[in-house]
Amino acid sequence: MDSRSKILILGAGFGGTYSLMYLVKHLKPDDNSKLTIISDDNFFTFAPMLHEVAMGAIDPRSIAFPIRKLKGSERFNFIQTAVKDVDFSRRIVTTAIGEEEYDYIILALGSVSSLAECDPNLQNYYTLKNLHDAMLIRNHIIEMFEQAIVEKNTENRKRMLTFVVSGAGYTGVQTVAELRDFVHNDLLKVYRSINHEDVRIILIEPQPKIIHEMHTKMGAYVMNYLKKKGIDVWLKSRITQGQENQIEINGETGIDTNTVIWVTGVVANPLLAALGAKIDNIGRIFVDEYLGVTGNQGVYETGDCAHFENRKTGKVAPPRAHMAVRQAKIASRNILADIRGTAKKRYYFSDAPEIITLGAASAVFRFRTIRLYGFFARFIWMAAYSLLVIDAHKRTRIITDWLLELIFGRDTTLLKDKKYKYDD
Numbered sequence: 001m002d003s004r005s006k007i008l009i010l011g012a013g014f015g016g017t018y019s020l021m022y023l024v025k026h027l028k029p030d031d032n033s034k035l036t037i038i039s040d041d042n043f044f045t046f047a048p049m050l051h052e053v054a055m056g057a058i059d060p061r062s063i064a065f066p067i068r069k070l071k072g073s074e075r076f077n078f079i080q081t082a083v084k085d086v087d088f089s090r091r092i093v094t095t096a097i098g099e100e101e102y103d104y105i106i107l108a109l110g111s112v113s114s115l116a117e118c119d120p121n122l123q124n125y126y127t128l129k130n131l132h133d134a135m136l137i138r139n140h141i142i143e144m145f146e147q148a149i150v151e152k153n154t155e156n157r158k159r160m161l162t163f164v165v166s167g168a169g170y171t172g173v174q175t176v177a178e179l180r181d182f183v184h185n186d187l188l189k190v191y192r193s194i195n196h197e198d199v200r201i202i203l204i205e206p207q208p209k210i211i212h213e214m215h216t217k218m219g220a221y222v223m224n225y226l227k228k229k230g231i232d233v234w235l236k237s238r239i240t241q242g243q244e245n246q247i248e249i250n251g252e253t254g255i256d257t258n259t260v261i262w263v264t265g266v267v268a269n270p271l272l273a274a275l276g277a278k279i280d281n282i283g284r285i286f287v288d289e290y291l292g293v294t295g296n297q298g299v300y301e302t303g304d305c306a307h308f309e310n311r312k313t314g315k316v317a318p319p320r321a322h323m324a325v326r327q328a329k330i331a332s333r334n335i336l337a338d339i340r341g342t343a344k345k346r347y348y349f350s351d352a353p354e355i356i357t358l359g360a361a362s363a364v365f366r367f368r369t370i371r372l373y374g375f376f377a378r379f380i381w382m383a384a385y386s387l388l389v390i391d392a393h394k395r396t397r398i399i400t401d402w403l404l405e406l407i408f409g410r411d412t413t414l415l416k417d418k419k420y421k422y423d424d
């Protein structure tokens, strides 16, 4: 019988992978522990660059890092499977291939796209949460250009070239700006006979402003930037109905389109709701100041699935990569404290920098009273996020992709997501 303490990490995103790296580095033989991570993909995805993959700026494999290649991989087990359930009382995780026991666990299962307001009849919509989504979006956009260039009917052609992004939060704004650059800087140069006037890019947002949590001056800058770039921004608007090739806005206006990118927000991984712990309105489990799940000894949470409230300010930690990384370090450290019987560390978060990319060459940045706009802000974004990439090989690939894009433009190869037949 294995007498070692079993530490289990669920999910290999920012929270899970950074927890793993911390524990691999700090666990000592005296801790007498066995470390295991379970995730449904065999790689870590650098999600803040997904919109750049979706718009062809970065190659998909550049932002995916195989977990088994992590430094110190001889000190942990990796199991690629889907988690189905966690039984806190029996300390057992059920997966698609069996059961796994634990003494200490870190839940880092992230979030999923919120589809609560998505009309089930809406077709041709794409979410952007993982690498597969990003690859589908890129191929679909290129396919629309391939179809449009040979389409004789003007109405059909315009429909194919109308791209709608639903949701003007961080992800929606970054996605629509990147989409605009992809279309105007690359696709329209390759598909030369397409009339620029036939292309429409629309951003739809139910709130009266874009990225409602952003500083007002920055919000105004971003709004002007999007308009200057020819993006139609529809505020106080929501998709009320969807059909095969059309959407209806606010119950009245119809837009003919084959493409809706649905980025209206996230909810915590739905699996958490069934675990019996207290959850908030978007399904995140409440955690205490040590990132522990109240009433469940040895259970910790990090990232998008944790609801942590700063008691002094009443603010809840937002779903951001940097938050997940810091939480991962605290949660892992507290597991070591549990094992060693030492003092635990409290988690806190303060005013984090705000930074949003606006396509290939622009961004906005704010930290306290400092505000920066344009390429310099984009450069800060590139530097800050490159440093979060977990290994030198992938960091080099990402930087090379950016340079190649700058010199040669984005790749417009259409990779169909199906088996080829001779008549295709």
Ligand SMILES: Cc1cc2nc3c(=O)[nH]c(=O)nc-3n(C[C@H](O)[C@H](O)[C@H](O)COP(=O)(O)OP(=O)(O)OC[C@H]3O[C@@H](n4cnc5c(N)ncnc54)[C@H](O)[C@@H]3O)c2cc1C
Binding pocket: 010, 011, 012, 013, 014, 015, 016, 038, 039, 040, 041, 043, 044, 045, 046, 047, 048, 049, 050, 051, 081, 082, 083, 084, 108, 109, 110, 111, 128, 129, 130, 170, 171, 269, 271, 302, 303, 304, 305, 319, 320, 321, 322, 323, 324
């Ligand atoms: C397009 C996009 C742009 C973004 N831009 C930014 C940005 O600019 N700045 C920023 O700070 N943040 C950004 N974010 C948010 C940031 O990526 C998240 O806050 C961060 O990834 C959260 O980390 P996490 O570990 O909680 O979840 P994730 O990184 O999503 O990891 C969750 C992990 O759990 C695995 N998993 C899920 N369900 C199961 C299951 N049932 N069984 C097994 N494994 C499972 C997943 O495969 C994944 O490995 C962006 C996100 C997206 C999608």
